[in-house]
Amino acid sequence: MEQEIQLVSDIRKFNRFYTRQLGLLQQHVFDSEYSLTEVRALYEIMFNGQTTATGIREALQIDAGYLSRILRNFEKKGLLIKHPLPEDGRASYLQLTARGKKLMSSMNELSNHQIREMLTSLEPAQKQKVADSMNVLRYLLHAPGSDHTIGQVHIRTDLRPGDIGEMIRLHGQLYAREYQYGIAFEQYVLETFQECMQSYQPEKDRIWQAYCNGELAGMIAILSRGRGRAQLRWFLVRPDLRGLGLGKVLINQAMAFCRQRKFREVYLLTTHQQDKAARLYMKAGFVKTGSTAQHLWGHDLYEEKYELKLHYR
Amino acid sequence: MEQEIQLVSDIRKFNRFYTRQLGLLQQHVFDSEYSLTEVRALYEIMFNGQTTATGIREALQIDAGYLSRILRNFEKKGLLIKHPLPEDGRASYLQLTARGKKLMSSMNELSNHQIREMLTSLEPAQKQKVADSMNVLRYLLHAPGSDHTIGQVHIRTDLRPGDIGEMIRLHGQLYAREYQYGIAFEQYVLETFQECMQSYQPEKDRIWQAYCNGELAGMIAILSRGRGRAQLRWFLVRPDLRGLGLGKVLINQAMAFCRQRKFREVYLLTTHQQDKAARLYMKAGFVKTGSTAQHLWGHDLYEEKYELKLHYR
DNA sequence: ACAATTTAATTGACAAAAGCAACTATTTTA
DNA sequence: TAAAATAGTTGCTTTTGTCAATTAAATTGT
Numbered sequence: 010m011e012q013e014i015q016l017v018s019d020i021r022k023f024n025r026f027y028t029r030q031l032g033l034l035q036q037h038v039f040d041s042e043y044s045l046t047e048v049r050a051l052y053e054i055m056f057n058g059q060t061t062a063t064g065i066r067e068a069l070q071i072d073a074g075y076l077s078r079i080l081r082n083f084e085k086k087g088l089l090i091k092h093p094l095p096e097d098g099r100a101s102y103l104q105l106t107a108r109g110k111k112l113m114s115s116m117n118e119l120s121n122h123q124i125r126e127m128l129t130s131l132e133p134a135q136k137q138k139v140a141d142s143m144n145v146l147r148y149l150l151h152a153p154g155s156d157h158t159i160g161q162v163h164i165r166t167d168l169r170p171g172d173i174g175e176m177i178r179l180h181g182q183l184y185a186r187e188y189q190y191g192i193a194f195e196q197y198v199l200e201t202f203q204e205c206m207q208s209y210q211p212e213k214d215r216i217w218q219a220y221c222n223g224e225l226a227g228m229i230a231i232l233s234r235g236r237g238r239a240q241l242r243w244f245l246v247r248p249d250l251r252g253l254g255l256g257k258v259l260i261n262q263a264m265a266f267c268r269q270r271k272f273r274e275v276y277l278l279t280t281h282q283q284d285k286a287a288r289l290y291m292k293a294g295f296v297k298t299g300s301t302a303q304h305l306w307g308h309d310l311y312e313e314k315y316e317l318k319l320h321y322r
Numbered sequence: 323m324e325q326e327i328q329l330v331s332d333i334r335k336f337n338r339f340y341t342r343q344l345g346l347l348q349q350h351v352f353d354s355e356y357s358l359t360e361v362r363a364l365y366e367i368m369f370n371g372q373t374t375a376t377g378i379r380e381a382l383q384i385d386a387g388y389l390s391r392i393l394r395n396f397e398k399k400g401l402l403i404k405h406p407l408p409e410d411g412r413a414s415y416l417q418l419t420a421r422g423k424k425l426m427s428s429m430n431e432l433s434n435h436q437i438r439e440m441l442t443s444l445e446p447a448q449k450q451k452v453a454d455s456m457n458v459l460r461y462l463l464h465a466p467g468s469d470h471t472i473g474q475v476h477i478r479t480d481l482r483p484g485d486i487g488e489m490i491r492l493h494g495q496l497y498a499r500e501y502q503y504g505i506a507f508e509q510y511v512l513e514t515f516q517e518c519m520q521s522y523q524p525e526k527d528r529i530w531q532a533y534c535n536g537e538l539a540g541m542i543a544i545l546s547r548g549r550g551r552a553q554l555r556w557f558l559v560r561p562d563l564r565g566l567g568l569g570k571v572l573i574n575q576a577m578a579f580c581r582q583r584k585f586r587e588v589y590l591l592t593t594h595q596q597d598k599a600a601r602l603y604m605k606a607g608f609v610k611t612g613s614t615a616q617h618l619w620g621h622d623l624y625e626e627k628y629e630l631k632l633h634y635r
Numbered sequence: 636a637c638a639a640t641t642t643a644a645t646t647g648a649c650a651a652a653a654g655c656a657a658c659t660a661t662t663t664t665a
Numbered sequence: 666t667a668a669a670a671t672a673g674t675t676g677c678t679t680t681t682g683t684c685a686a687t688t689a690a691a692t693t694g695t
Contacts, residue, residue: 016453017437023456025365028344030463031337032383044652052338063672070345072654077674099661099672124330131462134499139462140329142455143336149444149452150343170498173508174491178484185483186447195486196519203516206509357681376643388682390645412643412690 034123041116046071047079048116054089054103055113061100088112141223148222162221162255164262168211172218173202175225179245187248188282190306197306201242205232215266216243217259226250229259231266237273244277244286256286260293267319274318281311290315347436354429359384360392361429367402367416368426374413401425454536461535475534475568477575481524485531486515488538492558500561501595503619510619514555518545528579529556530572539563542572544579550586557590557599569599573606580632587631594624603628 035045043051046069053065066076080103083089088109091101105113128136181195205214213233219226227246231239241263246256267275277295279286287297299314348358356364359382366378379389393416396402401422404414418426441449494508518527526546532539540559544552554576559569580588590608592599600610612627 013438016441016449017434019453019457020437021433023460024344024347025362026460026464027340028362029381029383031341031344034337046652049338049341061672066672068342073673074655074675075653077672081674097662097672099659101673120334121330124333125326127463128329135462136329139459140332142458144332145455146452146459147336147339149448150440151339168505170503170505170508171491171495173505173512174487174489174494176487178487178491181487182484190483192481192483192486195483199486199512199516199519203512206512359681374643379643385683386644387646387684390643394645410643410691412688414644 034120034127046075047083050076050079051083051088051105051109051113051116055105055110059102061094061102063100065103083109137223144222145224162219162226162250162253164217164219164258166215166217168209168216172216173206176216176218176228176243177202179225179228179247180243183245183247184306188308190308194306198243205230205242213270215263217262219246219255219259221250227255227259229263231263231272231275233270233272237271239267239270239272239275241275241277241290244289251285256289257292260289264293268321271321272319273321274316276314276316279313279315280305281313282308287313287315293317347433347440359388360396363389363392364396364401364418364422364426364429367418368423372415374407374415376413378416396422450536457535458537475532475539475563475566477530477532477571479528479530481522481529485529486519489529489531489541489556490515492538492541492560493556496558496560497619501621503621507619511556518543518555526583528576530575532559532568532572534563540568540572542576544576544585544588546583546585550584552580552583552585552588554588554590554603557602564598569602570605573602577606581634584634585632586634587629589627589629592626592628593618594626595621600626600628606630 041048049069050065053068054060057064057068062073062076062080066073069076080089080091084091087106090104090106092104093101128139131139177195177198180198181192184190184194185192208214210233214231216228216230218228225247227250229244230242232242233239244256244259246259264275275295276298277290279290281287281300291297295315295317297313298316300311303310303312305312354361362382363378366381367373370377370381375386375389375393378393379386382389393402393404397404400419403417403419405417406414441452444452490508490511493511494505497503497507498505521527523546527544529541529543531541538560540563542557543555545555547553557569557572559572577588588608589611590603592603594600594613604610608628608630610626611629613624616623616625618625
């Protein structure tokens with residue numbers, strides 16, 4: 010409860026702060042001959058491909074009469090054309106004219122400039138952090154029901170400072186939350202990374218990291234084990250991004266790499282608890298070849314081995 | 323440049339999103355008999371202890387005449403009293419009456435409720451993430467010149483899932499940015515953690531982690547090395563939080579722990595490049611006892627040893 | 636010391652923004 | 666097919682905000 014209060018207070022501080030911030034950013038709008046509401050309406054018309062006046066009205070939550078006048082004004086100024094809908098004689102859908110589009114693009118220019126202005130005093134990493142935080146907020150606070158496609162997922166295979174730590178962190182946190190493996194599990198992951206890093210060679214081993222909104226969202230790795238064998242390791246997708254096909258993409262990339270490197274056999278170790286991952290392994294052609302009861306990280310579980318044979322002509 | 327465009331576009335998406343979000347949150351205000359601007363003015367009066375009309379005017383960026391009328395209206399309704407300033411006969415400072423405060427507190431109630439509402443569908447960790455992201459934004463986008471005291475720094479000594487990874491990540495990223503130590507340095511840190519974790523005992527070893535806005539902001543550790551000796555390790559303060567005394571607090575806590583555990587000697591290894599840290603070590607009583615030239619992590623540097631003897635009666 | 640300038644706050648006149656309610660023309664529902 | 670609902674329009678009103686002129690006190694320059 011104590012925390013909840015702090016939380017709400019932080020959010021209110023932000024709201025007051027950002028009300029002011031938006032006010033500053035939108036000032037240039039007032040310099041133009043259009044009001045904030047008018048600009049917002051133009052935006053909605055531009056983005057929502059085929060909108061009617063009601064669509065705008067709902068998005069902007071403004072009075073119908075008010076909007077009607079705004080739209081008429083736009084029409085008068087040649088920014089907008091109304092196409093009567095064939096299926097409904099009352100409504101018509103709205104479209105910006107070339108002139109309207111031109112106006113918007115010049116406004117965008119201004120707005121972009123102002124945003125760059127706002128960021129000038131920040132370092133690149135901090136700028137990125139701003140965008141990331143905003144994406145996170147948009148992602149978390151979106152109206153439930155609207156779509157989740159926020160930011161793009163970006164997969165990379167190089168190893169940058171901070172990556173190792175981040176990967177270990179994600180493993181530790183995720184398995185703790187989902188399976189109640191304690192800090193001992195993170196220590197185990199630490200060992201596996203330590204072991205791998207001692208012999209890591211970018212030509213033979215590869216790690217894929219999927220980033221979304223500046224945060225590690227998933228990963229997978231293929232480690233060469235000699236004699237045409239390779240181990241698949243550290244496969245992981247953050248729960249809030251599951252069901253979007255990211256896991257499949259990661260596994261596909263890993264498999265493509267294995268084929269390209271002509272590995273003859275790929276194996277992996279997991280436990281019976283990671284059943285969702287297991288389904289993906291099997292879809293990729295892996296077969297369960299072993300299962301031994303163990304007590305690990307405070308849990309009784311079956312350690313399972315999966316194998317995949319690859320053939321080349 | 324390509325990235326810059328993505329960045330600006332993300333920020334604009336957020337701005338449009340949050341304009342709407344704030345609109346929704348502020349709707350209750352419209353239900354009340356006061357306008358948004360009026361409520362904002364009341365807030366400013368409440369928070370900025372001793373404000374004059376000009377103070378409000380500057381904070382809210384509104385017309386002086388408009389504000390004058392708003393304030394007169396508040397006075398008429400008994401929400402506000404003006405105390406003429408003794409040092410300036412033109413201005414007077416503004417204070418809410420009991421009634422004004424009561425009004426604000428009931429509005430706060432409403433607002434808090436609405437924010438909780440907004441968060442209901444989120445898990446606790448996600449709620450925290452929302453607040454953290456907002457604090458980060460407020461911290462990064464604040465008008466340059468305003469004070470930096472955002473969020474509190476919170477130091478803890480337990481080890482939770484994800485902590486090890488996070489500490490390694492911070493080391494990797496920071497030393498890469500500040501000293502251009504590459505991924506090899508992170509591998510070295512990985513080893514040190516691995517070595518420590520093999521024998522980690524909470525009673526003898528201790529790690530302090532300073533968190534600010536949900537992110538690791540600094541750390542220090544004391545590892546028992548037997549026979550009354552201890553090693554100080556992993557001392558770090560994020561650059562954007564330096565100069566606030568956090569480093570000193572961390573070292574003080576570590577030293578207090580050493581005395582409590584009756585260690586007779588504390589040592590640490592560092593390089594000549596970490597000169598800011600070295601100053602803090604010496605302030606705490608450490609003395610440089612060795613310096614050997616080495617080639618480490620792609621750099622020619624001197625590895626230095628510092629020692630501190632502790633005496634007990 | 637005192638005229639000129641600046642600043643804090645107020646006031647009148649006015650314009651822009653937004654809301655309300657009545658109305659028309661369709662479409663949907665019962 | 667009559668009643669209800671919906672999309673959009675229009676006249677009228679209120680609210681919100683701007684501009685310029687004004688007053689009174691404080692500051693500045695000489």
